[in-house]
Amino acid sequence: MNFIDVMVKRRSVRAFDPNKMPDSSAIDEIIKAGTYAPCGRGRQSPIIIAITNKEVRDRLSELNAFYYGAKTDPFYGAPVVLAVLADRTIPTHLYDGSLVMGNLLNAACAVDLGSCWIHRCKEIFDSEEGKAMLAKWGIEGDYEGIGFCVVGYALSEPKAKERKDNYVTYVK
Amino acid sequence: MNFIDVMVKRRSVRAFDPNKMPDSSAIDEIIKAGTYAPCGRGRQSPIIIAITNKEVRDRLSELNAFYYGAKTDPFYGAPVVLAVLADRTIPTHLYDGSLVMGNLLNAACAVDLGSCWIHRCKEIFDSEEGKAMLAKWGIEGDYEGIGFCVVGYALSEPKAKERKDNYVTYVK
Numbered sequence: 001m002n003f004i005d006v007m008v009k010r011r012s013v014r015a016f017d018p019n020k021m022p023d024s025s026a027i028d029e030i031i032k033a034g035t036y037a038p039c040g041r042g043r044q045s046p047i048i049i050a051i052t053n054k055e056v057r058d059r060l061s062e063l064n065a066f067y068y069g070a071k072t073d074p075f076y077g078a079p080v081v082l083a084v085l086a087d088r089t090i091p092t093h094l095y096d097g098s099l100v101m102g103n104l105l106n107a108a109c110a111v112d113l114g115s116c117w118i119h120r121c122k123e124i125f126d127s128e129e130g131k132a133m134l135a136k137w138g139i140e141g142d143y144e145g146i147g148f149c150v151v152g153y154a155l156s157e158p159k160a161k162e163r164k165d166n167y168v169t170y171v172k
Numbered sequence: 173m174n175f176i177d178v179m180v181k182r183r184s185v186r187a188f189d190p191n192k193m194p195d196s197s198a199i200d201e202i203i204k205a206g207t208y209a210p211c212g213r214g215r216q217s218p219i220i221i222a223i224t225n226k227e228v229r230d231r232l233s234e235l236n237a238f239y240y241g242a243k244t245d246p247f248y249g250a251p252v253v254l255a256v257l258a259d260r261t262i263p264t265h266l267y268d269g270s271l272v273m274g275n276l277l278n279a280a281c282a283v284d285l286g287s288c289w290i291h292r293c294k295e296i297f298d299s300e301e302g303k304a305m306l307a308k309w310g311i312e313g314d315y316e317g318i319g320f321c322v323v324g325y326a327l328s329e330p331k332a333k334e335r336k337d338n339y340v341t342y343v344k
Binding site: 002003004007008010011020029030031032033035036037038039044046047048049051052053056064086092094095098099101102103105106108110111117119137138139146147160161163164166167168169170171172 | 174175176178179180182184186194202205207208209210212214216218219220221222223224225228243264266267270271273274275277278279282283289291309310311318319332333335336338339340341342343344
């Protein structure tokens, strides 16, 4: 499948097999793609936290559900959570972190895994508990949560909605 | 070349051949990839404006230089400018628009064209002149400029900087 076809095929997956952990080599490929995302002035403002520890993953899910006001697992059962944060002191950090998320989501599709962008990363890592997690993991600095890229084996294959009519305007 | 290798190979190009216009079929492939970028709740908040008209491209370059405080062409000679804007009334619009930019930048690399994210899209389309351009092009609504993806044939092939040591943390 060619490169652009992968991007067109990629969809947000919202049902994962919680008992099937992807190979670490596949996860490392996805992460590598994330680290090479473009960033403002090449300053590499983002960081990626790759969470496969079940206890930590489940606690992040609980916190996420709390901020979302949900009772179900906002990570949809995915066993891998890639948290992207970015250095708030760099003006382009929100754009930079989003591009890392985009590469992670596309790369997951390329290695035949499902993925989805989940929000509330900012709220969680701005909280005292989230800050304590970062400190425990040895992460120092003023980082803003951009998104959680959850990854796993998809239990269902969503289809793309039609693109809206007025998506593209040509000025020739 | 596999999908992830393209993402790793992609670099920001800052020198384009101004006299060599890419085929419209290549530009359309790039744009298609952009329209299939993920977006919050599938709401497709972004739009893409594909500018190949030289007069418009040059005026956008002048405005960009004005906001940047530069005297050179901030588009580095690129003949194609893909402006991405996103609907400000949708809370995820900045993330959504950034993901479109990411797909455009990666797709350009996949079809062997150079590209670069150029800022000041927000400032330009928030100005009276920018708003008049949008109106002239038939674009209605409250759109925020996210970025310009400039595209063309690269005159030089930049190399990637080393990734920073602390980009990735594993929580196993």
